[in-house]
Amino acid sequence: xxxxxxxxxxxxxxxxxxxxxxxxxxxxxxxxxxxxxxxxxxxxxxxxxxxxxxxxxxxxxxxxxxxxxxxxxxxxxxxxxxxxxxxxxxxx
Numbered sequence: 481x482x483x484x485x486x487x488x489x490x491x492x493x494x495x496x497x498x499x500x501x502x503x504x505x506x507x508x509x510x511x512x513x514x515x516x517x518x519x520x521x522x523x524x525x526x527x528x529x530x531x532x533x534x535x536x537x538x539x540x541x542x543x544x545x546x547x548x549x550x551x552x553x554x555x556x557x558x559x560x561x562x563x564x565x566x567x568x569x570x571x572x
Contacts, residue, residue, distance in 0.1 A: 483520045491524035496531055498523075507532035 485494075497504040498521045499513045509520070 481514060481517050481520070483522075485522035485524055487524045488522070491526045493525045493528050494522050494531060495525040495529045496523040497521070506537060 494507070497507070497509075499509065499518050501519070504513075514520070
């Protein structure tokens, strides 16, 4: 697998993404796209781009993030026997 993001040191925003020469329209890399090796190329920009920043995509990522947080909280509770202490000993 080869991953490149030419100019990323000075251009921190993703403008586009290709995997094995095929354009990727959403900021998601699926297992089947890279399972047998891949060339992943990020085109970078010095300004925020529309790619990966439309409202629908951002809403989906927000809901996935919230589900992940809920799962982590539930897992921490089950690991400490439901005593309200997280993995790091923080009170929940």
